[in-house]
Each structure stands twice: as C-alpha cells, then as structure tokens.
Amino acid sequence: MTEEAAPAPGIPVLTDAEIRKIGELLYRWTGMVFGENKRFFIERRVAERIKQTRVASTGAYIVMLGSHMEERAALINAFTINETYFYREEHQLAALSQDILPDIVRTKRPGDLVRIWSLPCSTGEEPYSIAIWLLENWPLVDAYNVEIVGSDIDTDALARAENGYFAARSLARMPERVKDAYFEAEKGHRRRIIQDIRESVQFVAANVVDPANMARMGLFDVILCRNLLIYFDDAARLTAAGHIYDALNPGGYLCLGHSESMARITDRFTLVRLPDAIVYRRP
Template sequence: MSDGNEPRRTHPALTSDEIARVGRLLYRWTGMIFGENKRYYIERRIGDRMARSRIDDVTTYLGFVASHLEEREALINAFTINETYFYREEHQLQALSAEILPEIVRTKRPGDLVRIWSMPCSTGEEAYSIAVWLLENWPLVDAYNVEIVGSDVDTAALKHAQEGRFGTRSLARLPAKVVESYFEAERGHRRKIIDDLRESVRFAPANIVDRGTLTGLGRFDVILCRNLLIYFDDEARRLAVGNLFESMNPGAFICLGHSESMARITDRFELVRLEAAIVYRKR
C-alpha cells in the first residue's frame, strides 16, 4: 500500500490472467463482458480504483474488491457506460404517447396506476425524458397516476440523476421551449430540472442480472431497457430478459435499443410493429 496523501494516477500493466480475472468478476456481478480486447479500458479503470484505495499490487486489489462491498460498488460504477442525453431514440417516446399508453389504459379507469420503468436510467436523462415527453405530448397524463422509476447498477449515476443537474450536451436535443419550461438556469450553462418534475421520478438501484435487486420494485406496464443487452453474452441476455419478463404486468410493453432484438433470446414476447417503433409485448 502507498503512504502518500494523494492517490497516484498510475495504470498498471495487467497480465492476461489478471485481465481474465477482472472479466470474470465483472461478468458475475453485472453480466457485462470485458476481456483482452478491452485491455486499455480495464487497466485504466483498475488503476484509478487502486490509486484511490492506495493499493499498489493488482492481486491484492482484486482480493480486496472481492471481499469489500463498497469497493465492489465503486469498481462497477467505474466500468459502466453512461452515454445518454434527453429524448434519446425519440421515436420510442412518440410510440409511448401515441400507441403504447393508449393501449395500456384501455383496461384501466381514470386515476389508476400506470407504471413505467427506465432501466438503465444512467444519469437521469432517460427517466426524466419520459416525464417531460408525457407532459408535453400525452393529453391523458393527468387522468392517470403515472409512476416513473429509474434504475441503474451505477450508484454514482443514480446520485447524479437524483440531483437533476445537466449540461448543454445532455439538453441539446430538447426544444428551447421545453428547456425553459422544465429546467432552471444555473452557472456555467448548466441547468437544474424543476423540483416538481424531479420529485415525480423515483430512482432506485437495480442489477438486471440479479433478481433479488428487482423484486422490491414491483411490476410495470412499460419498460424502456435500451442499449444494455448489447454488452451481455447469450447467457447473460437470457437471464436479464427473464428478469425483465418477471418485472412486467400481463400485456406490458418493453422497448429495446435499435440494434437489440428479442428474437434470438426468447419467445416469451410478441413483436409489435407500431407506427413509430418496433417494440415487444409480454404474451
């Protein structure tokens, strides 16, 4: 261990065995695939965490992270990818307000609960986009008790989401009128989402390959799970999709990323071709 007061920003050269061990740990904890082809990415993030933990030896660090839950959480956070912005894959939001929710509420009464889950929600843009879009584009938004839940395995991203502060890049695709209506200006071209909207979205940690972290969230009418399954292998995809299936009400809809498909994973979902998007429905 280092005796310095400040963590050293060194990136250790890992052996092939160490790369494989890191990959096995991350796969077991998250379902994500990391191997030799991501060597630089792995070494950089392992090096950062070793420096912060003041541990110089890779083997010692891997033993430490395997037995300390807080460091495991921090390492998982370091490896997650939070590429997102408001109104990402807008065509799915169009389908949500124009076709999916009208079908969902067809069997509900005014005031009934409608539950929407954004998983992964990253730093909040994904979940808040749903709330903003519905306020702007679904005339019946006030007729039902709409509950939006955002979840992610990255607890640091969730903390950012709960704060509700965003930079210019995150807001770039929003119409100016929407930005002015729902975001308060702060220093440095940053904006904070208004309190009423921030408090309307609930955030909770969840791991899509760990059923135990999902049971407390209940079941949903709509799930947006976009651009996550591409990081999994076939086995992890089947596990994740099984957990998503169990988290859905009968007849619920799920939206995947544009390059993702249920076809090679399971036959438990029906493909539905909507005017704006292709989605899946629980049989």
C-alpha cells in the same frame, strides 16, 4: 489511444490471469463482458481504483473486492458507460404517448397506477424525458397515477440523476420552449431540471442480472431497456430477458434500443409493430 495500445505511464500492466479474474468478477456482478480485447480499458480503470484505495498491488485489490462491498460498487461504477441525452430515440417516446399508454389504460380506471421503468437510466435523462414528454404529449397524463422509476447499476450516475443538473450537450435535442419550461436558468454552463419533475421520478439501484434485486422492483406496465443488452453475451442476455419478462405485467410493453432485437434472445415476447417504433410485449 486505442484500447489495444500499450498502457500509459503509471498504469500497471495486468497479467493475463488478472485480466481474466477482473472480467469474471464483472461478468458475475453485472452481466457485462470485459476480456482481453478490452485490456487497456480494464487496466486504466483498475489503476484508478488502486490509486484511490491505496492497496499495494492488483492482486491485493482483487482480494479486497471479495469482502468490501463499497469498493465493489465503485469498480462497477468505473466500468459502466453513461452515454445518454434528453429525447434520445424520440420515436419511442412518440409511440409511448400515442400507442402504448392508450392501450395500457384501456383496462384501467381513472386514478389507477401506471408504472414505467427506465432501466438503465444512467444520469437521468431518459426517465426525465419520459416525464416531460408525457406532460407535453399525453392528454390523459393527469387522469392516472403515473409512476416513473429510473434504475441503474451505477450508483454515482443515480446520484447525479437525483441532483438533476445537466450540461448543454444533454439538452441539445430538446426544443428551446421545452427547456425553458422545465429547466432553471443556466448557471455555470448547466441547467437544473425543475423540482416538480425531479420529484416525479424515483431513482433506485437495480441490477438486471440479479433475480432477487429485480424481483424487489415489482411489476411494470412499460419497461425501457435501451442499449444495455449489447454489452452482454448470449447467456447474460437470456438471464436479463427472463428477469425483464417477469417484471412486466401481462400485456406490458418493452422498448429496446434501435439496434437490439429480443427475437434473437427469446421467443417469450410478442413483437409489436407500431407506427413509430417496433416494441415487444409480454403476452
């Protein structure tokens, strides 16, 4: 069924005003745009939250969102998209180990802190991929204090990331040797990433359009923000880009998704063409 199709039985039909209100709230909280063209998507997810909270109507549910922070987080979780897998856009991981980090550490001494941020990290595949890739491909990984942080607005996804269990689909692109080295044996069609790798990644909730939240994260040498800004409108993209810029150390690098372009959003970043990827840098 398409998003424009009629709701299934049991799914309430939201009024145009309710659709607009839910969209306005989600935009304010997350920067993501949900409008009339996403009606079926909105109605399905709001119906599930109404069922879980047992409120009497959509109007009552909207009122609830004004004061219940836990339910607000649950609604946001229901609307996030967690499409990811290990070694996604592998060319950027190659650029990280071959070009970006060697440039970053030119101004550091052995033992210095190198901070890498995966934002959004979804269920953890990206930050864990970074940890594994660097162990496999960056000879200087043990010479520096590498801190990898994974963040997402979806708290359910973060909990799954911390648990570290992954199905075969998430692991399909990883070489068998790498899977055997960094994952426990399969149980119930899932494998768990080994404890050493789980402990090498810190997971923290973060909202790229919230200035106070972003400021608390500190400064990073590399930020991967892939396939998030495509869900924003121009104003939210500009806000997010400003917060990402402020979260980078001078000279720090930003990696976007292959279909994204920071040049279309702001001129504050410098485009850098590497052998394996096009990335952006804070001057």
